[in-house]
Amino acid sequence: MHAARNIALCTKDCLCLFVCPTGATDTENGQIDFSRCLDGCRLCVDACPSHALYLVFDRYPVKPQKDAVVASALDNLLESKVKQELIGTALAQGENGGAKLAKAIAHSNRVLAEDCAREARYILPQGSETRKLLTELLGRRGDPGFPVDAVEQLLELLQ
Amino acid sequence: MEYKEPHTNGALAAICTNLSKACDKQMRPTEAGLFDKLASYFSQSAGVAGPVSINDLDANIAADTESGYIAVESRAQQVGDRGALRCVTWGKKVTAIHKSVLVRYAKQGDALMEGSNLYVCEACGFIAIAKEVPGLCPICKAPASRFTKI
Structure with a gap:
């Protein structure tokens, strides 16, 4: 488990720099050096006055599966929201007020669709359901323009 | 595979x-x-076939309200899936906002947005038609920083 920094909350009080036993909090890009961070140490998390630091698992434990009926009902909603997003996108081509409203509706439906996807089964990138989907997407290798390399890298990086 | x-x-x-x-x-x-x-x-690779009109949204909104959310909600209550219930609580309200915005647009046309901006909450999808960004999302209580101006 390593610390991560939300740079939007960081107020540069720099307490993390002075409590960190390994120097992992002091980097040129503002993010913690995960490879040097001590597993579960949390000294910086507790010291930060701005709550800009939190802990993330390196490897996630297996999460219980969602109920199949809830998941499939959410899949139906997901498809409905996506259809509304696509209708909105198709209507958003012009410059008039209606086009702007259609764009807002498309955007809102994408947010709703993402929420359905999250609650159906794809909340954690490291989860078994995400892995299953990625593995199945390898079957699209050879489809014109399909970025199969991205799928392969994700399967490698997300354990 | x-x-x-x-x-x-x-x-x-x-x-x-x-x-x-x-x-x-x-x-x-x-x-x-x-x-x-x-x-x-x-x-x-995604898209809708053929010409569309803003009325095409109505059927989907009605189906979501009358059956889509109810199907998730009743089962989520049975199995105690509080995450799914949270998704339903926000989603039903946002869908009702879509419906009301479309009804108002049908009546008023572009005048509905005159002198106002459109903002979408990135957390729940709430649409605000207002001069200024909302200070707090009325549906999910996200702060102003979570809104995107369209």
């Missing part, structure tokens, strides 16, 4: 942008970028 998932390309785009955001929150920018790459592929 044969591709068997039931999701359409449009849904796969939303699944991938959702996972990209999850990677961002875990401070995994490389993985977030890879999910974004997949999402753009799926977005390019």
